Amino acid sequence: MMELFFKPKSVAVVGASGTPGKLGYVIVKNIADSDFDGEVYPVNPKSDEILGYKVYKSLTEIPGEVDLVVTALPTPKITAAAMEECAKKGVKAVIIESAGFAEIGGEGKVIQQQIVDIAKKNNIRVMGPNCSGIVSRNIVTSIYPMTKKVSRGNVVLIGQSGLLAAGMASDIVENESLSVNKVCSIGNKCDVNENDLLEYFGEQDDVDVISMYLENVSDGKNLTRIAKKVAAEKPVIFLNGGRTDAGAKAAMSHTGSIASNSKIVKTAIQQTGMIQADDFGEMKDFAKVFSTQPLPKGNRIAVITLAGSVGVVVSDLCAEHGLELPKLTPDTMEILKDKFDTPVSNPVDLFFSVTKIGFTKTLETTFPDALKDPNIDAAVLILAGFEYTQEAVQKKIIQKIVAEVGKPVVVCMIVGYNKYKNVITDELGKDLPVFPSLISGVKALSKLCEYGIRKHQNQP
Amino acid sequence: MTVNEIISLARKEKRTVLTEIEAKQILQEAGISCTETKLAPTREQAVSLSNEIGYPVVLKVSSVDITHKSDAGGVKVNLKDQAAVETAYDEIMNSCRGQFPDANIEGISVQGMAKSGIEVIIGMTKDPSFGPVLMFGLGGVFVEVLKDVAFRIVPLEKSDANQMINEIQGKKLLEGYRGQDPADIPFLEDMLLKLSAFVDKTPEIKEIDMNPVFAYKEGAVVVDARIILDDE
Known part of the structure; x- marks a missing residue:
């Protein structure tokens, strides 16, 4: 059933418009600009042609079958009427993008329920309302104008919000900052909810990482069951809104009064093996680390830096996030000693070598040895924005080493943001997880290690 | 009584709160060990149950209307003999009836005094x-x-x-x-x-x-x- 949303053979846009800027126009334009190769049927009683597509007066007038209907209609009432038409036409999947339903209460809530009733009676699945649907290579139903084609990536983002998910999708696609497979905005979740999507994407071989934001959990019992199954196979990153305890609950037991909904959601994340994100940035950052880096089997980290003080702070942050900085093996220390003239430990301070043989050469000769060390599971590489960093990035030195050694690496950038952000964060960031602060990089790596260790332990 | 019988009885009496004795019976049925706890509707029965269970014992008021039993003076612990049980019985009843004149008190529960852990x-x-x-x-x-x-x-x-x-x-x-x-x-x-x-x-x-x-x-x-x- 979910296939109809993501791989429809035909799609009708009810409320399509020929006026650039209008939502009904953006949706048709986004579909036209995607790789969608099925039939597109704009529906609008007052137009004949939109973006080269023949326009139909109503759904029932469309000659062929319609797999998916996207609606962008001005009022809830008209939307409910369109649902009746969908039932008549035999449509089985509908995305309702317009707002003004349960989220505003009153009549909106009543009409949303009418829509749910029509859907149940006619076996129709509904995404939304108050959402922006799907952003993917094969189809884009978003209300946010897309400037580039979506990558054929391995990450799925799911958001309960409408505009934010659409905006994030547009950003990510534009900057190529994350290898996205699909972004789904599910809005009010009147029917299709996170559990449907989690179960569906859990079974899709081209999806390696699922990252989602929810304001409220639709069905916690099933979420626990499904997330446990999916998170054992692939990382599921979870950001939940409403995480503070809003007032004491009236309960007749100690247990009832302590067990706030936020504590229970947190418990669910932990019990199912999902990964908790604390911010939209983390939702994306963690997905980046998980989708680009191999899973480590342990939490032993090498820190590669150019400045001693940075090494000290990273060491503290690692300890706070459950990561260890072991000594390198005597063999590695012996190799590195020759290059440095001074004893080398972990953090590996590159400064002396850089002054002798330059940055690129230092990286090429030092970084691989430290990363290959059998005492090391992963590395934090700290890059400062200097002229010589630019050379290393442009020659793709770091990417090559990381790919060769096959252990996870996160890059943290310090200083030189104004001049070198485009080089380090944007360019290097297309291939590797690059963070604008030490804490964000260390935290993301700690999540990767935590998941890697758990998965390793659970392997028979 | 079985779990279902206890629940049906509570439903019939239109209450959602079970007594401590009922709660422990249910938990015992679930395989969870509880201190032996029995209901004494009278002072005499409190004494005979204490003799049966063995001293020292604990007496607690049994009423679904009294949530905080200790605060109501409804709990007496470490009662070592018959005389102590008799005195405790009267003190609990007086204190609870005084503080909660409208409470429905079914009696007093007698339980073995568990060694502390x-x-x-x-x-x-x-x-x-x-x-x-x-x-x-x-x-x-x-x-x-x-x-x-x-x-x-x-x-x-x-x-x-x-x-x-x-x-x-x-x-x-x-x-x-x-x-x-x-x-x-x-x-x-x-x-x-x-x-x-x-x-x-x-x-x-x-x-x-x-x-x-x-x-x-x-x-x-x-x-x-x-x-x-x-x-x-």
Whole structure:
């Protein structure tokens, strides 16, 4: 059933418009600009042609079958009427993008329920309302104008919000900052909810990482069951809104009064093996680390830096996030000693070598040895924005080493943001997880290690 | 009485709060060991039950209308002989009737005085979305002030029970702090798993407090229990 949303053979846009800027126009334009190769049927009683597509007066007038209907209609009432038409036409999947339903209460809530009733009676699945649907290579139903084609990536983002998910999708696609497979905005979740999507994407071989934001959990019992199954196979990153305890609950037991909904959601994340994100940035950052880096089997980290003080702070942050900085093996220390003239430990301070043989050469000769060390599971590489960093990035030195050694690496950038952000964060960031602060990089790596260790332990 | 009979009786009497005796009977049926607790509607019966159970005993007022039994002067512990039981019976009745003139008091529960152990709380509450959730923590000040507790969503796996016990901040106290006996952690895990299995098949129950549970070097026992049913 979910296939109809993501791989429809035909799609009708009810409320399509020929006026650039209008939502009904953006949706048709986004579909036209995607790789969608099925039939597109704009529906609008007052137009004949939109973006080269023949326009139909109503759904029932469309000659062929319609797999998916996207609606962008001005009022809830008209939307409910369109649902009746969908039932008549035999449509089985509908995305309702317009707002003004349960989220505003009153009549909106009543009409949303009418829509749910029509859907149940006619076996129709509904995404939304108050959402922006799907952003993917094969189809884009978003209300946010897309400037580039979506990558054929391995990450799925799911958001309960409408505009934010659409905006994030547009950003990510534009900057190529994350290898996205699909972004789904599910809005009010009147029917299709996170559990449907989690179960569906859990079974899709081209999806390696699922990252989602929810304001409220639709069905916690099933979420626990499904997330446990999916998170054992692939990382599921979870950001939940409403995480503070809003007032004491009236309960007749100690247990009832302590067990706030936020504590229970947190418990669910932990019990199912999902990964908790604390911010939209983390939702994306963690997905980046998980989708680009191999899973480590342990939490032993090498820190590669150019400045001693940075090494000290990273060491503290690692300890706070459950990561260890072991000594390198005597063999590695012996190799590195020759290059440095001074004893080398972990953090590996590159400064002396850089002054002798330059940055690129230092990286090429030092970084691989430290990363290959059998005492090391992963590395934090700290890059400062200097002229010589630019050379290393442009020659793709770091990417090559990381790919060769096959252990996870996160890059943290310090200083030189104004001049070198485009080089380090944007360019290097297309291939590797690059963070604008030490804490964000260390935290993301700690999540990767935590998941890697758990998965390793659970392997028979 | 069986679990179903106890629940039906409460439904018939239009109450959602079970008495301590009912709660313990239900937990016993779920395989969770509780201190032996019996109802004495009269002073004479309190004495004969005390003789039967063996001294020292504890007397507690049995009334669904009195939530905080200690505050109402409704609890007397460590009663060592018949005379002490008789005096305690009268004092409890006077104090509770004085403070709660409208309360329906069915009598006084007589229970064996459990030897003290590490105080633990085990509980259950039902979330509208996630269903039954279990809670584990150290009792007394640890749960009331510090809220040092761990939760798991039902059904629990063995590893969940183990992890939730290991997760609390005061874990060290369970391992035998300053020469104290350690708590029987495998036994507590088993209690959690039994409670999980029981609440999973008993949807009528809304909340459970087993507080305190005394955990010993070997075994553990529920000393006080409270069960609230769902509104019909």
